[in-house]
Amino acid sequence: xxxxxxxxxxxxxxxxxxxxxxxxxxxxxxxxxxxxxxxxxxxxxxxxxxxxxxxxxxxxxxxxxxxxxxxxxxxxxxxxxxxxxxxxxxxxxxxxxxxxxxxxxxxxxxxxxxxxxxxxxxxxxxxxxxxxxxxxxxxxxxxxxxxxxxxxxxxxxxxxxxxxxxxxxxxxxxxxxxxxxxxxxxxxxxxxxxxxxxxxxxxxxxxxxxxxxxxxxxxxxxxxxx
Amino acid sequence: xxxxxxxxxxxxxxxxxxxxxxxxxxxxxxxxxxxxxxxxxxxxxxxxxxxxxxxxxxxxxxxxxxxxxxxxxxxxxxxxxxxxxxxxxxxxxxxxxxxxxxxxxxxxxxxxxxxxxxxxxxxxxxxxxxxxxxxxxxxxxxxxxxxxxxxxxxxxxxxxxxxxxxxxxxxxxxxxxxxxxxxxxxxxxxxxxxxxxxxxxxxxxxxxxxxxxxxxxxxxxxxxxxxxxxxxxxxxxxxxxxxxxxxxxxxxxxxxxxxxxxxxxxxxxxxxxxxxxxxxxxxxxxxxxx
Numbered sequence: 001x002x003x004x005x006x007x008x009x010x011x012x013x014x015x016x017x018x019x020x021x022x023x024x025x026x027x028x029x030x031x032x033x034x035x036x037x038x039x040x041x042x043x044x045x046x047x048x049x050x051x052x053x054x055x056x057x058x059x060x061x062x063x064x065x066x067x068x069x070x071x072x073x074x075x076x077x078x079x080x081x082x083x084x085x086x087x088x089x090x091x092x093x094x095x096x097x098x099x100x101x102x103x104x105x106x107x108x109x110x111x112x113x114x115x116x117x118x119x120x121x122x123x124x125x126x127x128x129x130x131x132x133x134x135x136x137x138x139x140x141x142x143x144x145x146x147x148x149x150x151x152x153x154x155x156x157x158x159x160x161x162x163x164x165x166x167x168x169x170x171x172x173x174x175x176x177x178x179x180x181x182x183x184x185x186x187x188x189x190x191x192x193x194x195x196x197x198x199x200x201x202x203x204x205x206x207x208x209x210x211x212x213x214x215x216x217x218x219x220x221x222x223x224x225x226x
Numbered sequence: 227x228x229x230x231x232x233x234x235x236x237x238x239x240x241x242x243x244x245x246x247x248x249x250x251x252x253x254x255x256x257x258x259x260x261x262x263x264x265x266x267x268x269x270x271x272x273x274x275x276x277x278x279x280x281x282x283x284x285x286x287x288x289x290x291x292x293x294x295x296x297x298x299x300x301x302x303x304x305x306x307x308x309x310x311x312x313x314x315x316x317x318x319x320x321x322x323x324x325x326x327x328x329x330x331x332x333x334x335x336x337x338x339x340x341x342x343x344x345x346x347x348x349x350x351x352x353x354x355x356x357x358x359x360x361x362x363x364x365x366x367x368x369x370x371x372x373x374x375x376x377x378x379x380x381x382x383x384x385x386x387x388x389x390x391x392x393x394x395x396x397x398x399x400x401x402x403x404x405x406x407x408x409x410x411x412x413x414x415x416x417x418x419x420x421x422x423x424x425x426x427x428x429x430x431x432x433x434x435x436x437x438x439x440x441x442x443x444x445x446x447x448x449x450x451x452x453x454x455x456x457x458x459x460x461x462x463x464x465x466x467x468x469x470x471x472x473x474x475x476x477x478x479x480x481x482x483x484x485x486x487x488x489x490x491x492x493x494x495x496x497x498x499x500x501x502x503x504x505x506x507x508x509x510x511x512x513x514x515x516x
Contacts, residue, residue: 048428071432078430090422092240104229105431149429 001026001188002047002157007056009042009212016042017053018212024190026156029183031199032192033223034209040192043209044159047190048080049073061156078106081150081187083179085162087142089134089149095121095141096130099148106153120152124178140171144178151182158182160191164198176202199223233439237415238446244411245447251407252451252501253458255400256494260459262393263490264482269386276382281356284363285343287370294368295344302348307355312347319344343370401501404451408444408505409512416440416513423514437510444506448498456491463487 002024009017016039024030032040045051046058049065058065065076081102089098096117103113121127124144134142143163150158160179164172176198183189193199199206199222206221207214238245286295295313302311314322319342327333348363350356356374363372416423426436467481 050428074427074430074432074435076430077428080430082428088421088425088428090425101426102429105426105429105435107229 001028001061002190003057003059004043005057005059007046007053007058009039009046009051009053011042015212017046020056020209020212020214022207022214022217024188026188027183027186029180029189029202029204030191031202031204031206031221031223032190032209033194033196033199033206035194038209039212040209041161042212044082044161044190044192047157047159048077048082078153079156081153081155081158083143083146083150083158083160083163085165087134087146087166089142089145091134094131094133095126095137095145095148098134098145099152102149102153116152117148120148124148124151138171139167140174143167143171143175147175147178147182151187155187157188157190160189160193162193163191164193164195169197172198194223196223227438230435230438230442234442234446237419237439237443241415241418244414245443248408248411248447249450249454251404252448252498253455254451255397255404255501256452256455256498257458258393258400259397259494259497260455260490262389262397263493264459264463266386266389266393267486269382269389273382273386281350281374282348282360282363283373284346284348284366284369285371285373286345286368288343290344290368295346298366298368299346302346305359307350307352307359308348309351310347310349314345314347316340316342316344401497404448405501405505405508408447408502409508411447412440412444412506412509413513415443416509437514440510440514441503441506444502444504444509445499446502448500448502448505449495452491452494452498456487456494460487 004020004022007017007020008015018039020039020043032043034040042051046053047060047065049068053066056066060076061079063076068076089095090101093101099117099120100113103116108116117130118127121130124147126141126144126148129137129141129145132141134145137145143166147158147163150160158179163179164175167175172195179189179191180202203220203222205219206216206223208216208221208223284298299311299313302308316339320337320339323337323342324334348359350359360372360374363369423436463482471481
């Protein structure tokens with residue numbers, strides 16, 4: 001599904017990723033953990049081709065995205081749902097409109113959009129808040145809206161960059177359970193976090209990054225902050 | 227495309243003051259364009275009208291025979307510089323006099339064909355040849371007097387030229403100014419919608435999906451300005467036509483031909499679409515890095 005082969009990425013003199021190699025299969029739930037500045041966000045940005053590595057090969061599906069033409073990048077991103085720590089919801093659109101945006105980009109009809117958005121909002125349990133604007137939502141509701149936007153088009157992969165970073169523990173658990181449920185539909189979930197409680201409770205595959213290098217890759221892994 | 231139109235409509239609704247400002251600049255530009263075009267066309271019509279009028283009138287001496295008249299008329303028709311020669315007999319002259327003074331019976335009472343001279347009305351192909359033609363005619367023994375009417379044609383020709391030059395320069399400047407205003411307004415909107423553009427990029431929107439609403443917005447400002455300017459110009463012309471007709475009745479430019487106004491509308495719309503697209507495309511290229 002996703003394969004990194006000897007990937008290097010430098011920002012000036014900083015080595016953000018250093019000879020990174022791993023493979024993620026369809027339907028896996030993977031935590032990317034490590035301290036701030038370890039390269040977690042860079043790794044996610046490279047998967048969406050927001051950033052291009054200096055060397056190495058990256059396969060998403062069967063396609064080497066390092067050789068992908070600029071015009072084809074939107075097609076890659078349509079296969080990926082993205083969840084951000086700060087939600088990145090549009091303030092001047094309602095929850096419904098924020099989620100519908102993904103489908104509008106895909107060129108779906110208004111009728112299809114209505115059905116798919118309703119279905120997804122009910123799944124993530126924020127259907128009653130569909131007509132509210134982001135400023136009227138709690139943190140948990142906002143993140144559920146963002147997750148709905150990420151999964152409404154049924155992407156193959158969901159990337160979540162610190163999705164619980166701005167949430168209280170109880171709300172954070174709600175979001176994690178939601179991501180877990182999405183994974184149970186067969187969607188690969190790759191989540192960057194440094195929340196060891198979540199990682200250790202869920203017992204999923206854990207990739208540990210330190211100074212841009214993968215120092216550990218374990219199934220049902222654990223993460224201890226030393 | 228429907229989605230892009232929806233997005234453009236939303237963008238316009240959410241920033242109404244910028245939309246009004248951009249449309250007003252376009253209105254000013256196209257009002258100037260239409261005003262100068264109509265003025266230039268009006269002067270062109272006047273020029274054609276005066277060019278079709280006799281430019282030299284040669285009056286025959288009393289007692290000139292029809293044979294002498296025909297000889298001179300034929301000689302003039304052979305001249306390469308002459309475009310038209312028309313003989314006006316004493317009776318024709320009286321008829322013209324009566325027509326021109328029909329509202330004033332006192333002036334008509336005492337005039338008979340005998341006191342009006344017969345004449346030749348001559349038009350030259352080129353106004354520059356008028357004085358040499360007049361000189362030749364003055365030397366003719368049968369000719370009593372030669373009149374070269376005040377050179378309206380040359381004055382009109384130079385006024386028309388000035389209107390064209392001033393019009394093209396002013397409209398050219400305003401078109402550039404309008405394109406720059408649309409560029410600034412679109413650029414400002416792109417900056418305002420940075421987050422939305424960023425999110426759209428990440429969820430897989432194609433560059434054209436993101437750019438098209440901004441370009442359509444620029445086109446909207448252009449078309450709105452051009453349409454309002456056309457309606458405003460047409461209303462002004464329609465309102466002032468009865469008043470203006472009193473002065474320039476013979477030229478036949480007024481009432482203005484609706485087909486001509488429709489052609490001007492078409493030209494304005496094409497230019498407005500081009501300017502709107504140019505301004506917004508410039509902003510998209512400059513500020514929207516996708």
